[in-house]
Amino acid sequence: MNNFELYNPTKLVFGKGTVGRLGELVKPFGTRVLLVYGGGSIKRTGLYDQVLSQLSGIGVTVRELSGIEPNPRLSSVHKGVEICRKENIDFILPVGGGSVIDAAKAIAAGAKYDGDAWDFCTGKAQIEDALPLGTVLTLAATGSEMNGNAVISNWEEKLKRGLGSKLVYPKFSILDPELTFTVPRDQTVNGIVDIMSHVFEQYFSRTTDIPLQERFAESVLQTVIENGEKAIENGSDYEARANLLLSGTYALNGTLPNGVVTDWATHGIEHEVSAIYDIPHGAGLAIIFPNWMKYVYQERVERFVQYAVRVWNVDPAGKSDDEIALAGIQATRDYFTRIGAPATLGELNIGGDQLDRMAEEAVRYGAIGSFKKLEKADVKRILELSL
Template sequence: MNSFQLYNPTRLVFGKGTVAQLGELVKPYGKRILLVYGGGSIKRTGLYDEVKAQLDGIGAAVFELSGIEPNPRLSTVNKGIEICRRERVDFILAVGGGSVLDASKAIAAGVPYEGDVWDFCVRKAVIREALPLGTILTLAATGSEMNGNAVISNWELKQKRGMGSKLIYPKFSILDPELTFTVPKDQTTNGIVDMMSHVFEQYFSRTTDTPLQERFAESILQTVIENGEIALADGSNYEARANLMLCGTYALNGTLPLGVVTDWATHGIEHEVSAIYDIAHGAGLAIIFPNWMKYVYKERVDRFVQYAVRVWNVDPAGKSDDEIALAGIEATRAYFTRIGAPATLGQLGIGGEELDRMAAEAVLFGPIGSFKKLEKDDVKAILEMSL
């Protein structure tokens, strides 16, 4: 196990009816609020009215930015920055899923910065200050409610890049599982894949002597697997939705990578696919991750054997390590298929015409991953396996 520091300043407010605490949570940060949300589902569900009532109750002046895209655009982020500067906004409130939260974080970082907020994504600048923000989560998936990461897309350049800083951790995040009852099945599926993929990126590591971190990761995976199908069968099952919501948070709130060298190559590959084709992030991960597993598993067969046995209950009797490892990978693919996730890029209408470009962009800043360092040819091979 490596040395580490743990930092997470986000106040997590979890449970039924917790939106009722919004007014008191916002109060310390000012009364000029930018409310950021997506396509309008929060109005159909009544959440918008509840949020506005809470903000009206503290006398807040509310400005709005709606229409955040599933892969949030740089152009939309810039609109938010303009509103914040013009209206002298004190605080940003993100109400939605990971895309809304990520866009809000980018806005928060961009307001005090004199340059282009895209600079943070292409390593031209680092975040030195940011507006405070809070979140109300409506989709369990990305874990953005309790971390300092954000991913946005530059549609003009067909690039999707991330930024990160302790300064863009939400001050608070409200998580009411009932707010996820109306999430469509395909988005629930994508969320399940996304949170499992976050665990994979931190679990498949070359770091040794990390039994607690491994057990944490395995327990999150098992809990997601058990509750995912329940939530898909009954979207209003509170227990299943609550368990998924908490798993999504813990999958990426800084707990799993303590003392561990993590990977993140698969996310890097998927970002290039969705940057060009604008597909759902979870759908892309469902396609690519099992193929990454097949491509790299021999780098550390023992970890894949452990994964197969502990997570998928593969019986090791009479099997070689390779057979056990591959059985675990196949179980992963089978589960993704069972919950309705795509298995090939072809299912999404994606062919091989952009493979070279995607592979080159994925390694623009050098080889990606740590479990196995991937060069351009490696990335292209994994994409070819995914067609």
Template structure:
């Protein structure tokens, strides 16, 4: 096991009816920016619960944060925070709203334009305090210090991370997910699954606790993902899905182990160029990447096959093939296709995506840094 230091400061407030706790979670006298997405919170009762809990606070609203939060939209929120001298941000929505709110929290205290954070031209040193009410289990952004932001003008999708943007608290009420469209639930389960894989599917370092935890999360997601689609108001199913997605990327299973993140890096290029949902890009890239990297990941693939899928054969190559096939079929069973052509993209998309990877200088991806430009193109071609 590798050396590590781990601390997660986010307070989790979990369960039905817990949105009412906002009145105690946000400091009295705080001037609050309430951020949200397309407005579904106005129709599912979440907005009413939030505003009722915050009736003693000054609240300024900012809606319209996109599924892939854009610099252009978020810049308007940054200006609003500065103009109204707001000092606390409450994100109400899924991971995109939370990611966007992290950017707002950091950029609002900068003298430079906030995009400099994503370009690594300036380091985040402080951010406004923020909390969140999670409405979509998927990204784990509610209890980690990471955010991914898109700049529409340049078709860039970049990330940043800093401890100051850990949410102070996250309210997780599984009942607010009952009204979510099936597509969002499916995307969320796939997203969480791949988050686990990025931290688990590398090479062994004798991290028994992390491996066992990761394998448990994968098995839970395989079990509850389809059930969440079939039984949308099953509290226990939604609760386990929501908590699994949080635990998938709160940092715990990633301590002391090598991590990959090439699937995400390549998937971001698909979203930036063609606008596919984040989870859709992960479902496309991961099976192709596992095939391409099967030798480098052989030990973990065999462990994954046996401990997650219950597969064991005398022929290890067959065991790996079946594990990758089972993974692809899980995504498909969730209603998330796994080929670029399934989304109407031409075969030439692989070449265009490879060019974008090259333009971004992404030539050492993966836990070994061995996924270069040629490997990325081969993965995209296998994903067609």
């Protein structure tokens, strides 16, 4: 186990009816609130009205930024920063999924920075101050509700990059499983893949002697696998939705990577695909991850053997390590297919003409990943396997 720091001050408020506590939770942070949301589904479900009623109950002034994209764009961040400055915003309240929360984090930091928030994504600047934010989550997926990270798409430059700071941890996050009942099937599927992928990035590691972290990761995977299928079958299954929601948070709230060298190459590759084609992040991950696994598993076959046996109950009797590992990888692909996730870029009408550019961009700051360091040629090969 390597040395590490663990710090996560987000207060999670989890369960049925917890939106009813929004007013009380926002109140300590000021009187001028920027409400951030996406395409308007929160108006159809009635959540928008609930939120406004909570905010009006504490007498705060509300400004709105709507239309945040599924891959949140820098242009939306710019709009939010402008509102914050013009309207003297005290507190940012994203209501939605990870993209809305990610945009809110970039806005929170951008509002306190005398420059372009994109600088935080390129490393040109570090976040030194930020407006406080709190979230109402409507989708089990990104884990952004309980961490200090965000991913932003710069559509003009066709780049998708992350930012991170302890200053943009949400002060609170409200997680009501009932708010996820209306999530459409395809978004539920993408969320499941997203959560599992977050775990993969931290679980397939070369770090040894991390038995607790490995078991925690396997716990999240098994819980998502079981409850994902239930939530797809019946979107109003409270317990399935609750278990998915909690798993999504734990997949990326700092519990799994303690003392572990994590990978994140597949996320890097997927970001290049969705930066150009604007496909859902989860769909891209479903396509690429099993191919990454096949490409790298021999670097440390025992980790993939453990994955196959513990997570997928592959019977090791009479099989070689390679066979066991490959059976686990195939089980992953089969599960993604069973829940309705795509298996090839072709299914999303993406051809091979941009592979070079994507591979080039993926390694623009150097080789990616740690389980196996991937150079441009490796990335291109994984993308070819994904066509």
